[in-house]
Amino acid sequence: MNSFADLVNSGVIHDNTSNYYACKRLSIDEITNKEITILSVVQNIKTEHGTGRFLVHFTSPETGEGKFFTNARAIKEQLAQVPETCFPFTTIVVGIRDGNRKMYKLT
Numbered sequence: 001m002n003s004f005a006d007l008v009n010s011g012v013i014h015d016n017t018s019n020y021y022a023c024k025r026l027s028i029d030e031i032t033n034k035e036i037t038i039l040s041v042v043q044n045i046k047t048e049h050g051t052g053r054f055l056v057h058f059t060s061p062e063t064g065e066g067k068f069f070t071n072a073r074a075i076k077e078q079l080a081q082v083p084e085t086c087f088p089f090t091t092i093v094v095g096i097r098d099g100n101r102k103m104y105k106l107t
Helices: 004-009 073-080
Strands: 037-046 050-060 064-070 089-098 102-107
Touching: 037 073, 050 073, 073 102
Parallel strands: none
Antiparallel strands: 037 050, 037 089, 050 064, 089 102
């Protein structure tokens, strides 16, 4: 009988939870307008703020390794289109004011 660790180590399954707690959690505002390298993304996470969030695992020269949760529609749509083979990649998160709201996207 296989153990869960054997399945992860052999590549049969990918353990996404390794990204959950392996680094510090930052606010998206802390990385806005800074170049980051996105290492991986876990889609459709349920948090205390609701369902459908994305967990973005990244690194940056300014902040080091980190992660942030986002429900930003534009970022989620952009990241959902990136094939797994294209990770990691560099980008800048930008914030755009829309009345009282702030919208975020990748550039």
